[in-house]
Amino acid sequence: MISFIISLRENILIALRALAQNKMRAILTTLGIVIGVLTVVSVASIISGLNTGFASQISALGSNTLYVHKYPWIIQDDFFKYRNRPDITMKDAEYLKEHSRLAEAISAASGTFRDIKYRNNSLTGIGVSGVTMETEIIEGFSIADGRYFTQIEIDHNKASVVIGNEIKEKLFNHKNPLGERIKVGDFSYTVIGVMEKRGSLLGHNLDSEVYVPLGTIFKNFGFHRSIRILIKVPSPEMIEQVIDEIHFLMRVSRKLKPQEEDNFSINQQEMLTNMYKQLTNGLYTAAFGIGALSLIVGGIGIMNIMLVSVAERRKEIGIRKALGAKQRVITFQFIIESIIICSVGGIIAILLSFLMSLVIDKVTPFPSNVPIWSVLMGLGFSSLVGLFFGIYPARRAAKLDPIECLRYE
Amino acid sequence: MQTLINLKDIVKTYQIGTVEVQALRGVDILIHSNEYISIMGPSGSGKSTLMNIIGCLDTPTSGIYELEGELVHTMDDNKLAEVRNRKVGFVFQTFNLLPRATALHNVELPLIYSGISAAKRKVIAEDAIEKVGLTDRMHHRPSELSGGQRQRVAIARALVNNPSLILADEPTGNLDSTTGKEIMAIFDDLHNAGNTIILITHEKIVADHADRIVHILDGHIAEDIQVKNN
Incomplete structure (x- = not known):
């Protein structure tokens, strides 16, 4: 357990260092994730705003x-x-x-x-x-x-x-x-x-x-x-x-x-509320559909770039293995990196959606606010994508032959 | 003297396309603790293959490899990694340091993989760096260090986990002769301090530091001479 925590901390540092080295690439890679999370979070915030607006609009009808x-x-x-x-x-x-x-x-x-x-x-x-x-x-x-x-x-x-x-x-x-x-x-x-x-x-x-x-x-x-x-x-x-x-x-x-x-x-009044709920549920479904699709596309992008990263860093992998890194340590290192890239995408998307919500609130007549559950979900899903699409490249890195890797220049 | 390495009838065959290449054709070596030994041979002789097997980076196609009583030839990838981590200190011709990490962090790497806490490994790593005389440079990255200094970092890294043997593959190959001498002096000191050192080289002048010289040719041991008595 102790060694797990040590390696978690190490791996986060390694991942951040690797990302700092390739900022532009990381940001471009994460674009799919950004779009996916942004779609879901923005739609959620628009609907959340509409909810408030709608409730106040029909309250004059009286629920009783x-x-x-x-x-x-x-x-x-x-x-x-x-x-x-x-x-x-x-x-x-x-x-x-x-x-x-x-x-x-x-x-x-x-x-x-x-x-x-x-x-x-x-x-x-x-x-x-x-x-x-x-x-x-x-x-x-x-x-x-x-x-x-x-x-x-x-x-x-x-x-x-x-x-x-x-x-x-x-x-x-x-x-x-x-x-x-x-x-x-x-x-x-x-x-x-x-x-x-x-x-x-x-x-x-x-x-x-x-x-x-x-x-x-x-x-x-x-x-x-x-x-x-x-x-x-x-x-x-x-x-x-x-x-x-x-x-x-x-x-x-x-x-x-x-x-x-x-x-x-x-x-x-309830009839209107029900119809409204049906409508917004439809919107949610559409947003989740688009979001999920972008996340999958984004995830494939992440997998691709992680494969490139693994290929480029064969030497590093060789050194680490020679010094005693086991397969699961290398796997863990690259999965953490993939999760971090995706989370960065998730965070960018959430910042953007706060900005967008602010603009919608100011410019359009609709109130808009970002619900906290959508933020958590955005981060959760982007990390999950990182985990899922990081597994294959990370396993590949872990299975590389250290001798081949050390020979690589 | 305690037996450290016992290689019996080691054969290594590579499949290159449809051709089978026999890199080692039955090698027997017995190495004791605190020996200082050179393995020499021209390129293609199989000495790199032998080094990889001794260093637990690779397993033989057939034969028995016993390292401090552990049967290495039966081990899987993860077990080999563990043995490398605890028992083998590598020094490479091209240094093989992580370019983006400081000297200190490079030296800490083997300790990270043996699960030692951050505070503890900093102390151990600083101590190892002090042994190779680089205390004032330990926060520099490899690119900010000279070739000799890089090789010192690599030696510190090889020492840091108190390995059973230090395996040096052409350690002076990328250095000028003066620096090379300095590095060899460090190996001499390490040997005198009780470490087991195996040098893989094709340079006579490097090999002569050792007490025993093994010549490899065409996958066989051609010669195994005790040149000094220690």
Whole structure:
């Protein structure tokens, strides 16, 4: 064991000395390893960054909220299958509200896009959502200025509006908007509240929206519109139960016969998360594929250069053997050297991927960070490649005839 | 006197292409501890082959080689390495030092392979370098040393593991005559200090340092003369 540690230390020194002698060659040799590790680590860091971004993007959906829609969020088969479904109606929403025992809150919502205007300032294509009292609980936003709707305003389809934070900035320019009248489409509304900043949801800016009572939407912009129903689940453990209940109630509400398929969809955040995971898993698989391929190519390069190195250093091998180096000592020496070349490649790749991650973070809108497991894996795999592809050249070195080697000049 | 080397009917045959070359055709030698012996012969006589066999770098095709009671001719590659490490100190014509390592590190090499710790082997190696008078040059690389100094490093390396025999192959072949004399003086001293020395040479002037001269010709021992009585 002692002699093993001695020879490990010696061999690392020998390897470093040999590499210092041939810096350029070592770096070129290790290029395949660098590319392989760089691919895996960069993809890992990009995905890790996307994960953070995605989580914050969909958090506004709420993990405890179910959405009853005409269409599923993720359509994997034919879109036309869903087109002929009947719209979700207020009748459905009211039926759920009346009969659901498990849901914490149920709200219907509907939306449209209109131009809005305050004096000479106008904004085009702003999302106008029709909401109910429960919307505030379900979506979990808070009011920065003023107040939310009262039950009376909702029930009587008042022309009141709660505006998003950015709308306030763009339309009112630091002026107090409360009590002012703005035009939504062709209709006049009174501003009663401003929402806190909320960020965005899947690229959709939640701060650039306005909320009006649901009934007002129908009154001003037409009754024939599909609505969506939002259901707040009391706790994450109850999601499955609530889905079952809503599913059953919706079928009853729509008088579907047992053999008939659902003509509505119950959506939830998890569906998006799952799809996202599938997507990133695909990316990981591709990256690992490319990485593995580069590592193999790199490994063959390493093996090649180690064979050259063994041939060039026949004299040295002869001297070492003459002085009593056993086969396993020589084998060990060259394997260590091969592992070190590959590890150097791994380290270069990891430094590069930190740099790349920094650039991605600064230049693109995606956050990016290098996960520690990818660093460890990169180093681990590059060393393994060094070990694996170093064995053959090292065995060859060990088996050389010392007399032949000493004769070599 | 203790028997160190006992070679009996050593035959070595090489296969070169389809031709079989007999380098040694039945050699018998008995060498005792603390002998000073020269093996002489023209090139092609088989003296290099004999040296390789005595030095445990090679095994005979047939015959018996006993080194301090151990049967060398039956050993495999690894066992031979171990015997070389413990029992044989080589001095080569071309010095055969590792070019990128310092004199000290070169001398340490045999100790590394016998598994001696770094601190301990530094002391032993420095001591060996002192014996050949190179203490002030021990951190230099071979390229920074003269031929004579390189050969001194090689001798220190040969001595460092306290081998049973020192095997010198044309040790002055790459040196001028003055330096050659200095190197031979070191061998004389080593012999007087109790070491067994085998010189392989074709130079009469080198061979004459020894007490016994063995002549090889065409793979046979042609002559084996005790020239001095020690």
